[in-house]
Amino acid sequence: MEKLNILFVTGLVTAEHQGRAIASRIRELLEATGRFNVVITEEFRNITPEYLEPYDALFINYDGKLWPTEHARRFGEQSEAAVYDFVSKGKGVVFYHSTIWVDPDWPDEWRKLLGGYCAMDKGCRRVPKDDHFVEIMDKNSPITKDIDAKWMNVFDDLFTQVIVHPEAKMHVLASIFDDVENYKVPGWPPKHHPVDIPDGKLENMPGVNEYTPVIWTNEYGKGRVFVSSIGHWEALDRFNFITMLVRGTEWAASGKVTLERPNREGDNRLKLFPYY
Numbered sequence: 001m002e003k004l005n006i007l008f009v010t011g012l013v014t015a016e017h018q019g020r021a022i023a024s025r026i027r028e029l030l031e032a033t034g035r036f037n038v039v040i041t042e043e044f045r046n047i048t049p050e051y052l053e054p055y056d057a058l059f060i061n062y063d064g065k066l067w068p069t070e071h072a073r074r075f076g077e078q079s080e081a082a083v084y085d086f087v088s089k090g091k092g093v094v095f096y097h098s099t100i101w102v103d104p105d106w107p108d109e110w111r112k113l114l115g116g117y118c119a120m121d122k123g124c125r126r127v128p129k130d131d132h133f134v135e136i137m138d139k140n141s142p143i144t145k146d147i148d149a150k151w152m153n154v155f156d157d158l159f160t161q162v163i164v165h166p167e168a169k170m171h172v173l174a175s176i177f178d179d180v181e182n183y184k185v186p187g188w189p190p191k192h193h194p195v196d197i198p199d200g201k202l203e204n205m206p207g208v209n210e211y212t213p214v215i216w217t218n219e220y221g222k223g224r225v226f227v228s229s230i231g232h233w234e235a236l237d238r239f240n241f242i243t244m245l246v247r248g249t250e251w252a253a254s255g256k257v258t259l260e261r262p263n264r265e266g267d268n269r270l271k272l273f274p275y276y
Contacts, residue, residue, distance in 0.1 A: 003037050004253040006030060007055045011042040012064045012073055017098050018233060022061060025236055025273075026096075026245075032274040033246050033259055047079040049086065057092035057253035058083065060099050068120070068193050072103040084109060088221025092252030097231035100159060115170035115218030115225060116162045123206055125195045127158040129182040134214060134230070134240070137172045142257035143217075143247045144173055147240050155234040160212040162229070169219035173244070175211040183208075215244060217251070226252040237273060
């Protein structure tokens, strides 16, 4: 089977998200499946449609800042227009982890491309608990085939109060329950991530005690969008997560899913990351 060409776009990423290390690790994971060739770029300004032509999908791990409250550096209108054109004509894009945070300066079309997004000025927040049970919302998707119905993700961010763009064709694959009890910890909210707490009551925060999407797909023109808002370093050791990630990338790039879970039978049990 012919390999799919992925352009991994990174650069400025908030400090705790280990941009270069994560990029290298995800490239190793994707290429270990035998399904992808991955090229990494840390500079994505002034991109043209011709530059993107050889690729089947973009994998974007970029939020444009080193600190959550900083002003983000966008890719710029030329590069963003090239992305819209690339996806709308039938190719794909993957948005990874903190990339779902969109400052007010980003255009509305970027939010539409994401399908769901977070914005600090719109009340989105990070749950202070680090370990969460991920629950599959669509067990019939080829991306979730043989994935456990409920599984633990550890040492990761849960970004909640995800905003769904009114023109998005978003389909939720996995969610996490945003339990109010998770917020009852000293020192929350932190200074670097302010949160509005109506009347000082945690239970009054929008979206609390409800499910919040963490992995979803979106349609954009003729193209395909795969989004994961979870994805710290430790998530890449969770078999359920890495299986969904490689499948979501394959689906975004080709519209098909052929990849199975890593096989740990026999001597395969001795394999270290990337397990494939």
